[in-house]
Amino acid sequence: MNIKVAYSTKEKVEDIAEEIGKSLEGFDAKTVIFFASSKFDADAISFAMQKTFGDIPAFGCTTSGEIVSGHMLNQSVVAMAMNSRIIEDMDIQILQNIHEDPKGAVAGAFKAFEQKFGEPMADMDFQKYVGIILIDGLQGAEEQLMEKIGDLTNVTFIGGSAGDDLKFLKTHVFAQGKAHSNAALLVLIKAATTFDFIKTQSFAVSDKTLVATSVDPAKREVLEFNHQPAVEAYAQAVGVSVENVADVFMSNPVGLMMGDEPYVRSPQRTEGQGIVFYCNLLEGMELAVLRSEDIVRDTKIALGKKQEELGAISGIINFHCILRTLELKNKNQLDDYGKIFSSVPTVGFSTYGEEYVGHINQTATMLVFK
Amino acid sequence: MAGQVKKMLDQIILKKSNGNTVIMSTTKTKLILKGLNPDKFTALSEDNADIIKKVREVAAEMGVAV
Numbered sequence: 001m002n003i004k005v006a007y008s009t010k011e012k013v014e015d016i017a018e019e020i021g022k023s024l025e026g027f028d029a030k031t032v033i034f035f036a037s038s039k040f041d042a043d044a045i046s047f048a049m050q051k052t053f054g055d056i057p058a059f060g061c062t063t064s065g066e067i068v069s070g071h072m073l074n075q076s077v078v079a080m081a082m083n084s085r086i087i088e089d090m091d092i093q094i095l096q097n098i099h100e101d102p103k104g105a106v107a108g109a110f111k112a113f114e115q116k117f118g119e120p121m122a123d124m125d126f127q128k129y130v131g132i133i134l135i136d137g138l139q140g141a142e143e144q145l146m147e148k149i150g151d152l153t154n155v156t157f158i159g160g161s162a163g164d165d166l167k168f169l170k171t172h173v174f175a176q177g178k179a180h181s182n183a184a185l186l187v188l189i190k191a192a193t194t195f196d197f198i199k200t201q202s203f204a205v206s207d208k209t210l211v212a213t214s215v216d217p218a219k220r221e222v223l224e225f226n227h228q229p230a231v232e233a234y235a236q237a238v239g240v241s242v243e244n245v246a247d248v249f250m251s252n253p254v255g256l257m258m259g260d261e262p263y264v265r266s267p268q269r270t271e272g273q274g275i276v277f278y279c280n281l282l283e284g285m286e287l288a289v290l291r292s293e294d295i296v297r298d299t300k301i302a303l304g305k306k307q308e309e310l311g312a313i314s315g316i317i318n319f320h321c322i323l324r325t326l327e328l329k330n331k332n333q334l335d336d337y338g339k340i341f342s343s344v345p346t347v348g349f350s351t352y353g354e355e356y357v358g359h360i361n362q363t364a365t366m367l368v369f370k
Numbered sequence: 371m372a373g374q375v376k377k378m379l380d381q382i383i384l385k386k387s388n389g390n391t392v393i394m395s396t397t398k399t400k401l402i403l404k405g406l407n408p409d410k411f412t413a414l415s416e417d418n419a420d421i422i423k424k425v426r427e428v429a430a431e432m433g434v435a436v
């Protein structure tokens with residue numbers, strides 16, 4: 001076994017770190033990634049986890065729910081340890097002040113990666129290297145961070161925006177025994193094994209389209225679709241009254257289409273006649289109206305397909321949108337979803353946004369190690 | 371003049387990917403996320419100075435000469 005997972009639902013930070021440490025005792029870990037409910041003192045959990053694992057880098061973030069093989073949890077800590085058969089080498093960079101200067105922060109981290117690995121990020125083999133990105137989920141910096149990363153390298157960075165159990169007050173990323181806000185982690189891994197990705201959003205694409213004709217990207221707001229007030233045009237496209245649009249936001253987000261594949265943009269709330277989204281939309285973007293399907297069924301299919309492609313899977317890190325978690329909860333399917341991952345070492349968390357090539361919503365992005 | 375935007379976007383994809391089909395696809399996705407969908411332009415698309423300026427800026431950000 002090259003990847004091992006553990007979790008704890010204890011109340012005290014010290015007890016949690018001890019329980020997880022014991023579960024992973026004897027495993028020759030190269031790194032530990034962990035996701036912790038925001039109910040715990042962020043500095044204390046980061047310190048306790050790093051202390052437990054000593055020189056082994058332990059990193060992660062706060063959540064709005066945790067995922068571990070077989071279970072969808074709340075108010076817990078989940079952890080995954082990976083050994084040198086999974087990770088040949090790695091480096092963790094903490095990006096500070098991402099709200100003020102996201103692009104500068106990426107450039108700085110990439111310089112450090114280049115020094116560590118001895119080759120330009122632009123030249124790194126995207127089949128040998130993979131990146132994990134964890135971001136403070138309340139800074140609105142995801143688009144700029146992902147765009148800068150994509151400009152500078154062909155290496156895929158996958159990850160999620162940290163949560164805080166739907167309080168929307170403060171989220172943290174964890175590294176070097178500390179908790180960081182207004183920050184992101186970039187983790188560059190030189191993999192010792194094959195890796196791949198699952199991106200699944202469980203939506204059917206309708207034939208209704210909306211073109212963003214007036215936007216405020218900084219506020220992630222669309223003022224007009226199809227030269228009409230956004231609320232009005234969206235209501236017409238979905239087939240509901242203007243008064244009831246918010247009721248269908250979760251089941252009918254919109255998708256920026258890459259061939260047959262939607263990159264989901266989820267409406268958050270109305271703002272007058274405009275609609276604020278969970279990620280930005282640019283003027284001229286053409287979007288398909290989406291219709292929600294069965295998340296459990298869709299995820300089973302996606303995982304089965306990946307297992308077939310890779311032959312076997314050693315472990316999965318699942319960055320799972322909180323809106324999907326809420327939908328599963330509404331449909332009483334949380335247990336069914338957790339069970340999909342029973343036989344595969346898996347950790348993950350319910351995010352405030354998912355990252356894969358860009359910033360997306362209502363999606364599960366998964367890093368899969370063979 | 372027509373077709374300049376399509377030509378420039380295709381050059382970005384080709385140069386960024388060195389012909390690797392996976393990277394070609396990813397680069398196309400990155401361009402679409404930046405609001406430049408290569409499929410929306412053809413050899414007959416009218417050259418628009420503002421769009422050409424934007425494509426040049428994107429190419430520079432991606433480290434590609436067009």
